[in-house]
Amino acid sequence: MSVRLLPVRFPPLPDELLSSWFVRLAHANGEKSHSLSFKMFDGGLNFVQGGDQNLDRGHDADVLRILALATRTAKERVAASTLGAYSGYLWDEISARGVRRWVMPVLSRSSGRTGYGLQACAECLRSDEMPYFRRSWRLAFHIACPFHGCLLMDHCFACEAPLVIHRGDVGIFTPEPESSARWCSYCRADLADAMISSHKLDADLLEFQILLLSTLRRGWINVGGRVINSVLFFEGLRMLWAFLDAPRWSASFRRGMQRRGFSFIEGQEKRYGGADVRRTEGRHKLLAASGWLLDDWPNRFVEVASEARVSSNHVLHFSLHGQGSTPFWLWKPIHDFLDRSMYVPSDEEITNAFLYLVRLGGRVRQRDVCCLLNMRTNHSFRVAAVMKSCHLL
Structure with a gap:
């Protein structure tokens, strides 16, 4: 099957999200994103499905192949703009459907839930020669821009609607090339005008977030003098986040950390899912707490847990049931210091x-x-x- 070349074509920008690139391609060719998707692919593309942007997962090899041929871009470069490219670094593999750990869900009409899963840095949108959305902005632990230090926004500052890139050309007869990232798809406010530059992330916390992002690139991290594979590290970190985000299991542990200066957001709003669906303020606290614990691992964790009389069951409850055991770097201090089960010899x-x-x-x-x-x-x-x-x- 022959693939028609797009008249205007260009490769993805550094760390650009696949959906951001596709929408920019459509607008540069004078098309709306959905119109171009129906012309290029039989039945069009599913931008939102199963609580996540299906296109961004990159599980459909035919879609990647057609995009590569239509833009004369290497297929490896196209695949690198998908969330699936994190396989082997953030998780073992990414599924075609359902929620994925560390990836925040976006707006989904089918489920009736509103997800604030797409974030943006106003300073980046303002300074970019061609504004675009970064792939790493979809990750739950990415809460601030590594370059400008300001918190990422997960909603429009004017109407408070979630950021939804593929709806940016709705109601526009001829979309402009830069309309995909700069403008709110609901009220048409210029997102680059958001006054968030004064909200800077603490220097130590920003350094910890940069460390997590660099771990994704190199595939390993040093925790407590031990080199750990990035997949196993993020699997354990996800367990820590889930534990800290569940007051039923971590109430005494959270009180112990609060006595040391950490106050947690209880989250009165109704939400479906785990820490990945937390808004920026809630994820900020989880990132800060986990960074403080890992800065002197496992001493601080054991000290707070022992004082709070947290048992191993409280933390191990959040292991990936049926998907593997607890990573050794997290399991060992839990087993050595928090396991209060009685050994019954014969x-x-x-x-x-x-x-x-x-x-x-x-x-x-x-x-x-x-x-x-x-x-x-x-x-x-x-x-x-x-x-x-x-x-x-």
Whole structure:
């Protein structure tokens, strides 16, 4: 099947989101985004489906191939603008449907829910020669611009509507090339005029966010002197976020952190989903709390958890059920310091431990047997009963 070349064509800009690039291509060719999608693809493109922008997932190889041929762009460059390019760095693979960890959902008419999943930096939109949306702006832990230090906006400053790039040409007869990113699709306000430059992220927190973004590029991170694969790190970090975002499980832990200067957003509004659907203020607190814990890992985590008497079950509850076990870097301090489950040895183990201590000589006490068996107690009626029966033999 032959693919028609677009009259005006250009490659994606650095870190540009695939949907942003496609909308810019459509407008540069004098087309609306949906009109061009129906001309290029049978049935058009699904910009929003299953709580996420389906086009941005990059799971459809035919779509990527056609876009590459129509713009004379390398297919690898086209694929690099999709969320699927994070596979092997942020997760093992990305599914075609459903919610994806760390990716914030956008507006979805089918579900009836409003997602503020597309963010933008007003300073970037103002200074860009050609304004466009970055792929990394879709990630939940990306809350501030690494270059300008200001918080990203997740809604229009004028009408408070969510940012939806593919609807920017609705109601416009001839779309302008720059209309896709600069203008709110609801009230037509210029997003670059948003006065958010005064809201700067703390320098240490901005450095932590930059560290997370660089981890995505290189595929590893150093935590507590241990080099960790990025997929395993983000899997554990996602568990920490889920734990901190659930007051039912982390209430005492959150109070312990609040005594150290961290106040959490309770989130009175109704929301469907986990920390990925939090607005900027809520994700700001989660990023700050996790950054503080990881700055001296695992000492700070263990100190707060022990003081709050948080058990291993409270944190491990948020592991990916049926999708793998807890990453070792997170599991080890939980197992070593928070696991309060009682070890119950068999009668044979108690007998062998007692006889071993007898052979070593000296008086054998109940606490010595418990210690040898690595039990979390110094006194046990079963140990005492088995020791007594051994004396009678």
